[in-house]
Amino acid sequence: MEIREILKENNFRFNKALGQNFITDKNLLNAIVTDSGASEEDVIVEIGAGAGTLTRAIAERCKKVYAFEVDDNLRPVLKKSLEGLDNVTVVFADVLKMSDEELLKIVDKPFKVIANLPYYITTPLIMRFLESSLPVLSLTVTIQKEVAERLVAKAGKPEYGAVTVAADYAGDAVITRIIGKEMFFPVPKVDSALLTLTINKDKYNVNNEKLFKRTVKAAFLWRRKTLANNLQNMFSLPKSECEEILASCGFSPMIRGEKLTTQEFINLSEEIEKHLKK
Numbered sequence: 048m049e050i051r052e053i054l055k056e057n058n059f060r061f062n063k064a065l066g067q068n069f070i071t072d073k074n075l076l077n078a079i080v081t082d083s084g085a086s087e088e089d090v091i092v093e094i095g096a097g098a099g100t101l102t103r104a105i106a107e108r109c110k111k112v113y114a115f116e117v118d119d120n121l122r123p124v125l126k127k128s129l130e131g132l133d134n135v136t137v138v139f140a141d142v143l144k145m146s147d148e149e150l151l152k153i154v155d156k157p158f159k160v161i162a163n164l165p166y167y168i169t170t171p172l173i174m175r176f177l178e179s180s181l182p183v184l185s186l187t188v189t190i191q192k193e194v195a196e197r198l199v200a201k202a203g204k205p206e207y208g209a210v211t212v213a214a215d216y217a218g219d220a221v222i223t224r225i226i227g228k229e230m231f232f233p234v235p236k237v238d239s240a241l242l243t244l245t246i247n248k249d250k251y252n253v254n255n256e257k258l259f260k261r262t263v264k265a266a267f268l269w270r271r272k273t274l275a276n277n278l279q280n281m282f283s284l285p286k287s288e289c290e291e292i293l294a295s296c297g298f299s300p301m302i303r304g305e306k307l308t309t310q311e312f313i314n315l316s317e318e319i320e321k322h323l324k325k
Contacts, residue, residue, distance in 0.1 A: 051071070054124060057127070059098075059120060060120075062120075066167045066168070067118070067165065068232065068234075069097045069163075069231065070101060070189070070231060070232075072230055076101055076103075076104035078224065078241075079189065082187060082224065083243060084159075084245075085108065085109050085161065086108070086109070087108065087109060087110055088110055089109045089158070089159055090111045090112075090113070090157070091105050091109050091113070091158060091161050092112075092113050092154055092161075093112055093113070093114040093115065094164060095117075095162055095164060095165055096125060097116070098121065098125070099114070099124065099128035101163055102128075102129060103129060103132065106129070107132075110134065111134050111135075113153060114135060114136070115139075115142050116137060116138070138153060142172070143168065143172060147180050147181050157182040157183075158183065159183070159184045159185045159186075159187070160187065161187045162187075163188075166190070166191050166194075169188075169191060169194050170194065170210060172188075173188070173190075173198075174210070177214065185243060185244060185245045186244045187244075188241070189226060189242075190239060190240060191239060192240045193206075193237070195239075196222070197211055198220050198242060199214075199220050202306060202308045202311075203306050204305075208305070209264060209266070212309050212312060213260075213263070215309045216250070216309050217247070217250075218247040218250060219250075220242060220243070221243055221244075222242050223242070224241045225239075226239040226240065251310065251313060253316075255316065255317075255320055259313055261281065261316075262278075262312055262315055263304075263312050265278055265280070265304075266312070270304070273301055273303055274289075274302050274307075276289075277304060278292065278319070292318050292319055292322055296311065296314050
């Protein structure tokens with residue numbers, strides 16, 4: 048049975064608050080799984096099972112799928128759309144409200160995330176996995192095109208921000224395809240992009256991760272101010288000392304945070320640490 052017929056048969060009504068936009072095109076669904084690099088040996092966590100179309104495409108090519116869904120009204124739809132699959136576990140729970148320990152009780156092996164994410168949880172959901180202690184291998188997600196462009200932006204570009212640095216620090220992000228809004232049902236207002244972020248915990252060497260993240264936060268908290276001013280406000284250091292720190296790293300006293308690469312933020316945080324210990 049075609050997915051739209053299943054939805055109609057079960058009197059399903061889309062919940063705008065949950066950002067429900069489903070993909071029904073089988074070629075696109077298969078392309079998403081292909082771009083993720085997932086194989087028959089992989090365990091997959093899907094966020095937002097929706098009508099189960101992507102869930103089925105993943106299950107047909109992977110070892111095991113744990114599909115998380117928050118809308119209880121989709122129970123009968125998923126029961127029908129995933130009929131005949133014995134490697135799918137549907138969990139009606141909100142991943143954003145679960146602790147790492149709770150999630151590990153369900154998924155106890157290294158896993159890859161594949162998801163058609165609702166726009167409203169895109170950044171929180173990505174950060175939830177990037178900043179966790181979970182054994183995540185990669186994330187492949189369909190997200191709002193402009194958010195994807197922020198995640199892969201280069202230093203100095205308008206799209207570059209704290210989330211860009213966070214993604215780069217965690218691994219390697221790449222946009223594999225642009226997906227027109229007409230590929231979703233119902234049709235959203237903007238186009239999407241498919242982004243894959245491969246986790247690489249050894250990409251950078253950071254002595255004080257907490258201070259590094261605080262430094263990045265300071266740089267983008269007040270975008271219109273110079274980095275020296277932002278550091279002064281965040282770390283309660285004299286402005287002259289902040290300018291001295293910047294000079295030690297080879298930066299102009301007028302530089303703004305969006306000009307620094309991830310490695311330069313690491314170098315800066317290490318210089319800040321020396322001054323905080325004085």
